[in-house]
Amino acid sequence: MMTTHPFDDDRLHEECGVYAIYGNADAAKHTALGLHALQHRGQEASGIVSFDGEQFNAHRDNGQVGDIFAKPRVMDRLKGHAAIGHNRYSTEGDTVLRNVQPLFADLEFGGFALAHNGNLTNARKLRRELVHRGSLFQSTTDTEVVIHLMATAPANTVIERLIHALRQIEGAYSFVAMTSDQIIGVRDPLGVRPLVLGKLGDSYILASETCALDIVGADFIRDVGAGEVVVIDDNGLRSLRPFPPCQQRFCIFEHIYFARPDSIVEGTSVYEARKRIGAELARESHVDADMVVPVPDSGVPAALGYANQANIPFELGIIRNHYVGRTFIEPSDSIRHLGVKLKHNANRAYLRGKRVVLVDDSIVRGTTSAKIVNMVRQAGAAEVHMRIAAPPTRHPCFYGIDTPSEAELLASQYDVAGMAERIGCDSLAFVSFDGMYRAMGEPGRNAAEPQFCDACFTGDYPIRLVDQEDRENCRQQLSLLAE
Incomplete structure (x- = not known):
């Protein structure tokens, strides 16, 4: 069988879609609906992780949202008042189940789930360093680098560990993350990848696009700012700015092709x-x-x-x-x-x-x-x-x-x-x-x-291409050796 439609092989493929909600009894169901609205951003795989006050619950699979989460028995297991979800189109890592996000790990402070839209341009370099120090990777995605950086961070709180990791990575990214008592949203310092903040009653929502707010009847509040970290818990929302301000470089192709036409992106229809x-x-x-x-x-x-x-x-x-x-x-x-x-x-x-x-x-x-x-x-x-x-x-x-x-x-x-x-x-x-x-x-x-x-x-790349430069250097060295 053909694995890709011959017409689709000549398109720029979407990146990924992320969604998170806190303080809602039907958190996983709302997340599934949000992911359905974001299906255009990734059709290879989808996953949801929820927290029910006692334990984390997860379901991930290859395929599309409607096929994965249509079964009542699947949604019944995803209990809890908080959840994060992810639609995947692989730009880094193979299309196998272990790479389906959100990723989950039990760290020193407890459970931590993470979902990512974008690409880390120094992930291979960081991965080599982490493996040398003893880290054991369970996936081939660049996203897992962040979890290992947090696990080895010389810090105490979750947010301190996350910021320590963020200061080591380079690339374009929007993250949503979840612990037992909060969800977190992060956007890269140049704001290349999108992330929006919404509210449904008393519940806060983070999503890649506003169309994922519309599907559940949530109100759009604002875009998460470039370089901003938003933390949502029982006390509400707080904003952190761990990076110095710089000129934003939002991806123009979101306007041209990637975002859904009914979304509002950076204040523009x-x-x-x-x-x-x-x-x-x-x-x-x-x-x-x-x-x-x-x-x-x-x-x-x-x-x-x-x-x-x-x-x-x-x-x-x-x-x-x-x-x-x-x-x-x-x-x-x-x-x-x-x-x-x-x-x-x-x-x-x-x-x-x-x-x-x-x-x-x-x-x-x-x-x-x-x-x-x-x-x-x-x-x-x-x-x-x-x-x-x-x-x-x-x-x-x-x-x-x-x-x-x-x-x-x-x-x-x-x-x-x-x-x-x-x-x-x-x-x-x-x-x-x-x-x-x-x-x-x-x-x-x-x-x-x-x-x-x-x-x-x-060809004006605003973020350093560390791994790409390493590849080019290796090619040049091999070429010189061959001569």
Whole structure:
């Protein structure tokens, strides 16, 4: 069987989703609902850990939230007034059960559960040092490094141990954690990865996105600040700022693709931001056409913005089949090319003889875009113009998004004209950096102090890539030895 849909292999894959709630009799059930709302952030595995006043209860499994937590007997075991949960897409560590989060350990102070969205860029270096000192790792995830750093910290309280660990790690991260009497939320000093705070009655909630608050009827309070540690217990909420303030670099791709359109991210409606990017695209790269067609589903808001600005009709020229998961037949050469049609099909009646503008959120390897363009042409379109609601993706992400290597990224190998030729479209254009930033409410990209993390477009990595640099040094040394 194919383990990945052929259409999905050419997407930037989501990172992970985290959720935590304190002071609610149905904590685990609310967590399962929150994880369901965050399913788009990770579909490989899911887990919940709860605390019932006497013991920690956990259930983790590979698969999606609805399949894992639908059984009443599973939820009945997850008793307690506090819980944390995690949806996983693996950017570090194998897809095996021991890597499914939240991770749990019995430390000197008691039980501790931890869930993580993001990527630690010095995890391998720290892991080597910890193993040398005698630490025994149970998983291959970068997240477990934090637990071992806490276990060996020269500190007394949980928060002191956690801050000691945070000061040693580097990377982009949002953590939610739980002890027997509190939940904790942490965001990296540059605020690259998202984390929001909400409230449902007297219960506090932490989640990756506001859509996870909406599903349980909770009120959004605010974003957890860059570098902030929030501690929630029976006394309420307190905020700690263990890091010196610095220029925030929130991930721009959350606005472009990763966050759900109905979420509010850093005070901005994701849906509105994507429509504004589409409008900028229309201003910058207008082409005479008969219709604007989104590549479902992520291209829809930008296509609406493009169509409104260009005064060209918006049409669903491509229909998505929402009931396709994994390919259910062997991928022999004779049928492999049909894989795209399992998930998307051209709306022939509307496309025939038309000049079409296709709008998508990004181009990664380019294989998906080529299949889409070919499908639209076969449906009878007279012209196919492609417009992308992001600048060219030329560099891999090391901060929690699973991207191909630079050599596999189409934009790192070809200029725009070469990409258009490879994809087979009549014209191709990307939104400019300034256009993207204008859509975010900024006058343009400040080269001296960029307002977002846009490393996948620019190669400007705001956090040190310690492990990556070590790999490059090893490669260079091996190359010199080979010579």
